[in-house]
Amino acid sequence: MDRKKALEILELPEDATIEDVEKRIQVLFRKFRNIEKDERGFTFRDIDDAYRMLKGIAFSDPEEEARKRYRREHPNPLFKLLRIDEEKARNFIYYYKWYALAIIAVIAIAVCFILSVVNRDDPDLKVLIAGRIYVENTELLAQKAEEEIETVKEAHVQNIYLTGEINTEADIAYQTKFTVELAAGNNDIFIIDEEKYFMLARQGAFIPVREFIGDPDAFGIDEKLNEDLIVAMDPEDGITYEPELYGIDVTDNKYLQDAGAVAERMIMAFGATGENRENAAAFAEMMLKVRP
Secondary structure, three states: OOHHHHHHHHOOOOOOOHHHHHHHHHHHHHHOOOOOEOOOOOEHHHHHHHHHHHHOOOOOOHHHHHHHHHHHHOOOHHHHHHOOOHHHHHHHHHHOHHHHHHHHHHHHHHHHHHHHHHHOOOOOEEEEEEEOOEEOOHHHHHHHHHHHOOOOOOEEEEEEEOOOOOOOHHHHHHHHHHHHHHHHOOOOEEEEOHHHHHHHHHOOOEEOHHHHHOOHHHHOOOHHHHHHHEEOOOOOOOOOOOOEEOEEEOOOOHHHHHOOEEOOOOEEEEEOOOOOHHHHHHHHHHHHOOOO
16 A cells, blocks of 8 residues: 555645544544444445554665564564564654654653553452544443443553554554553553454463453353464463464453444453452343343
């Protein structure tokens, strides 16, 4: 996809700025809440791909290509740990070097905010919605949990939209926030896209469905419909793990639709470090008992 096609998909003029792109994508996210294709035949994936293309930064010369090959063969351990595309990060820093202090400030604010959330009086249910999932109203989902689950007095639901690119200070801030949440958030429930699901499941971030809730049939879960989500952990600890079902497809869930969730696929999983297991199980039951 080239810039011209991306602008056509987003219905933007040739002189559109990155701010125009950001504003337009929010409008289209809302538009695609309840449709699979627009009147021109474009899908949510087309919209997302166009958005990512317009935020991308191209950079190429022979010497730099040689350096890129070396970095691919000898990756920076920090970028590898954070699972950030090193080339995108380096290009961003190169083109936006005059904003370095502002970016550092954004990251610092994000980390301080997250730590303040982590260190405050903990809610009795923590739900993290992350990846290529946009949710218009997370408070609605939190309110529903507090109304439907007697033991939940305060539910904390947050949405971290990750484009998979590192092109703006917002991308860095969201990626930093997501990394801190994984390390110290102790989230009970994850609702994530397919890519993040397989990445985290293999790392041992989730509890198997059967271990967490018991018999899936009791929750109306058809394991055959979720068999593509069966995966074996591979945390590189020298142990061979049997494949397990770690997630449940909730793409068509009514509560998520009511909250304005837009995504190609949404998968619910149970955090291995969550501290409110009974409430998390009750939340899963609440989510699974409704149909679109």
